[in-house]
Amino acid sequence: MQNNYFNCELNLKNSSKIVLTGDRPTGPLHLGHYIGSLTNRLKLQDSISEPNIIYIMIADTQALTDNFTTPQKIVDNVYEVAKDYISIGINPELSTIFIQSQVSEISELCMYYMNLVTIGRLERNPTVKNEIIQKKFNESVPAGFFCYPISQAADITAFKGEIIPVGEDQLPIIEQTNEIIRKFNRIYNTNCLVECTPYISKTPRLIGINGKAKASKSLNNAIFLNDNSEIVYKKVYSMYTDPDHLKIGDSGKIEGNVVFTYLDAFHQNQEEIQELKKHYQRGGLGDTTIKSILYKTLESILGPIREKRNNINNQEIKEILFYGTQKARLKARQTLNEVIEAMGLKYFS
Amino acid sequence: MQNNYFNCELNLKNSSKIVLTGDRPTGPLHLGHYIGSLTNRLKLQDSISEPNIIYIMIADTQALTDNFTTPQKIVDNVYEVAKDYISIGINPELSTIFIQSQVSEISELCMYYMNLVTIGRLERNPTVKNEIIQKKFNESVPAGFFCYPISQAADITAFKGEIIPVGEDQLPIIEQTNEIIRKFNRIYNTNCLVECTPYISKTPRLIGINGKAKASKSLNNAIFLNDNSEIVYKKVYSMYTDPDHLKIGDSGKIEGNVVFTYLDAFHQNQEEIQELKKHYQRGGLGDTTIKSILYKTLESILGPIREKRNNINNQEIKEILFYGTQKARLKARQTLNEVIEAMGLKYFS
Numbered sequence: 001m002q003n004n005y006f007n008c009e010l011n012l013k014n015s016s017k018i019v020l021t022g023d024r025p026t027g028p029l030h031l032g033h034y035i036g037s038l039t040n041r042l043k044l045q046d047s048i049s050e051p052n053i054i055y056i057m058i059a060d061t062q063a064l065t066d067n068f069t070t071p072q073k074i075v076d077n078v079y080e081v082a083k084d085y086i087s088i089g090i091n092p093e094l095s096t097i098f099i100q101s102q103v104s105e106i107s108e109l110c111m112y113y114m115n116l117v118t119i120g121r122l123e124r125n126p127t128v129k130n131e132i133i134q135k136k137f138n139e140s141v142p143a144g145f146f147c148y149p150i151s152q153a154a155d156i157t158a159f160k161g162e163i164i165p166v167g168e169d170q171l172p173i174i175e176q177t178n179e180i181i182r183k184f185n186r187i188y189n190t191n192c193l194v195e196c197t198p199y200i201s202k203t204p205r206l207i208g209i210n211g212k213a214k215a216s217k218s219l220n221n222a223i224f225l226n227d228n229s230e231i232v233y234k235k236v237y238s239m240y241t242d243p244d245h246l247k248i249g250d251s252g253k254i255e256g257n258v259v260f261t262y263l264d265a266f267h268q269n270q271e272e273i274q275e276l277k278k279h280y281q282r283g284g285l286g287d288t289t290i291k292s293i294l295y296k297t298l299e300s301i302l303g304p305i306r307e308k309r310n311n312i313n314n315q316e317i318k319e320i321l322f323y324g325t326q327k328a329r330l331k332a333r334q335t336l337n338e339v340i341e342a343m344g345l346k347y348f349s
Numbered sequence: 350m351q352n353n354y355f356n357c358e359l360n361l362k363n364s365s366k367i368v369l370t371g372d373r374p375t376g377p378l379h380l381g382h383y384i385g386s387l388t389n390r391l392k393l394q395d396s397i398s399e400p401n402i403i404y405i406m407i408a409d410t411q412a413l414t415d416n417f418t419t420p421q422k423i424v425d426n427v428y429e430v431a432k433d434y435i436s437i438g439i440n441p442e443l444s445t446i447f448i449q450s451q452v453s454e455i456s457e458l459c460m461y462y463m464n465l466v467t468i469g470r471l472e473r474n475p476t477v478k479n480e481i482i483q484k485k486f487n488e489s490v491p492a493g494f495f496c497y498p499i500s501q502a503a504d505i506t507a508f509k510g511e512i513i514p515v516g517e518d519q520l521p522i523i524e525q526t527n528e529i530i531r532k533f534n535r536i537y538n539t540n541c542l543v544e545c546t547p548y549i550s551k552t553p554r555l556i557g558i559n560g561k562a563k564a565s566k567s568l569n570n571a572i573f574l575n576d577n578s579e580i581v582y583k584k585v586y587s588m589y590t591d592p593d594h595l596k597i598g599d600s601g602k603i604e605g606n607v608v609f610t611y612l613d614a615f616h617q618n619q620e621e622i623q624e625l626k627k628h629y630q631r632g633g634l635g636d637t638t639i640k641s642i643l644y645k646t647l648e649s650i651l652g653p654i655r656e657k658r659n660n661i662n663n664q665e666i667k668e669i670l671f672y673g674t675q676k677a678r679l680k681a682r683q684t685l686n687e688v689i690e691a692m693g694l695k696y697f698s
Binding site for chain 1: 414493
């Protein structure tokens with residue numbers, strides 16, 4: 001499995017494979033999401049051969065596993081994230097956007113899968129292990145968080161997801177899902193569950209504007225898709241560059257210079273950026289100039305997103321979520337029925 | 350809490366408190382269940398002031414946590430147990446009999462409660478600890494089994510169960526349930542979940558016919574409610590008595606003599622039994638005689654149960670289960686709605 005990651009560029013043209021992807025609604029989406037996963041979803045949406053094969057899950061239940069004391073934050077961000085999706089061009093007719101908690105079939109699948117995974121196996125899951133340390137749970141790991149790889153297996157299999165876009169750090173979760181799938185199919189002598197393949201984004205995680213860590217809401221170092229132009233301006237002009245580049249005439253460093261990292265990621269004309277880099281290195285190019293170029297670059301992306309965002313009202317978002325969730329439930333219900341049938345748990349016809 | 354167990358005899362006359370009880374469908378019910386819990390349910394059914402307050406759950410999902418490789422056995426026993434209930438006189442108009450797995454709301458509640466319990470807390474649960482040893486899971490404890498106290502909290506709260514008949518060994522599960530209830534109500538600033546009180550049966554667990562351990566299906570030492578009279582006869586006549594009581598004239602021991610234990614438990618006239626005991630102790634009373642008395646005693650109970658059982662067809666049982674499960678779902682859906690509202694997770698009205 002490790003050498004067999006699905007290559008999006010290569011094989012997704014006219015693919016009819018089912019894709020499951022999504023986000024934890026713990027904050028609005030930012031440029032890191034945009035470059036890391038959202039643009040890929042748009043490409044996917046353009047390349048698929050039929051509708052109803054892309055499922056985009058807003059994972060509120062999963063977000064609650066480590067945010068259970070602040071459910072209002074999660075609910076608010078469900079709507080924000082949905083708005084972000086529509087603003088960047090996700091088309092709800094082509095991609096099914098749904099709310100995880102509203103698909104009860106996922107919880108039911110999870111209950112059955114919990115019998116197929118031992119506590120020891122969960123303890124050895126490297127992703128969970130790392131996150132328990134990162135999130136400083138210490139000895140107080142909630143059972144819901146500890147078991148979330150099982151819940152993710154339920155998410156994926158509910159929709160018979162075949163291609164799962166993930167970060168490198170999430171690979172053990174996919175491995176765990178496929179273990180559950182194989183075990184279920186073997187024990188219940190069925191092939192109703194379908195193994196999935198991780199699709200790893202080749203884009204490295206976007207650095208935060210302070211240059212210290214990956215962009216994230218919690219570190220307050222990200223540019224959000226819903227930031228207004230004034231805030232974007234402030235954030236760009238506060239970006240970490242080269243602290244030794246004091247005078248315009250000085251030669252400046254590119255490595256670790258966040259402005260150039262963002263220009264690499266977002267500017268359309270990479271030749272122009274190469275020229276700028278050379279100029280900056282030999283001296284004579286001020287930080288204000290490169291920041292002004294970056295600001296315009298980002299605004300050329302964020303401007304239209306912002307405009308689209310302003311034109312969607314909350315009622316429309318609710319309707320999109322309702323419609324998508326209904327569609328998702330139909331698919332999940334179908335899978336749950338097959339799972340129940342395979343286990344022989346059909347009591348009433 | 351420890352000194353505050355609900356006393357059935359004292360307080361359940363005209364009670365309107367909700368009772369949740371049930372069985373794991375891992376085998377047909379036997380005389381141990383009859384004397385330990387089933388007769389209490391009949392008493393309850395007679396004493397309640399209104400219908401729809403007794404919920405009897407056939408816990409198939411829970412039974413699967415340690416029987417997940419043999420779901421057919423569980424499904425078969427769901428019907429057998431339901432037949433047992435009706436045969437002994439449970440009235441589905443007064444007591445709601447339902448199948449756990451068919452109430453998806455329980456799974457949903459479980460997912461939310463899993464966030465409120467830490468892995469460390471589950472590890473310290475004495476009931477689970479003991480059962481893990483008894484069931485010889487060693488290092489391979491399924492997550493479903495490990496988390497079953499959370500799932501039981503979901504069972505109980507789904508119906509707002511106030512009185513939970515349990516064995517002494519199950520008290521930590523009730524404690525855990527009340528912990529979850531208090532934590533939920535505190536975090537989400539609600540009182541929608543209701544604390545429950547264990548009701549401990551005063552009847553000691555019935556010994557098996559071999560006198561070695563409690564009567565149970567797995568030890569093959571129980572008399573089942575669906576045993577025919579020939580089998581009951583064989584089982585009674587193979588019962589462990591006093592191995593030193595070789596001749597009728599010998600004096601015999603009462604302690605450890607299974608026939609007398611059963612006569613104590615099931616014979617209507619305890620004065621008569623006291624006389625028999627004295628006679629047996631001073632000598633002159635043969636094992637065949639006391640076994641014959643016990644056989645008649647058991648048949649006077651099992652005969653009518655057997656007759657009722659023969660008059661129920663499978664279709665009727667299915668209808669009773671369907672009807673009860675629909676009723677149970679309505680109640681559970683109401684509770685789930687309140688839980689979701691308290692957490693603020695209502696997306697669509």
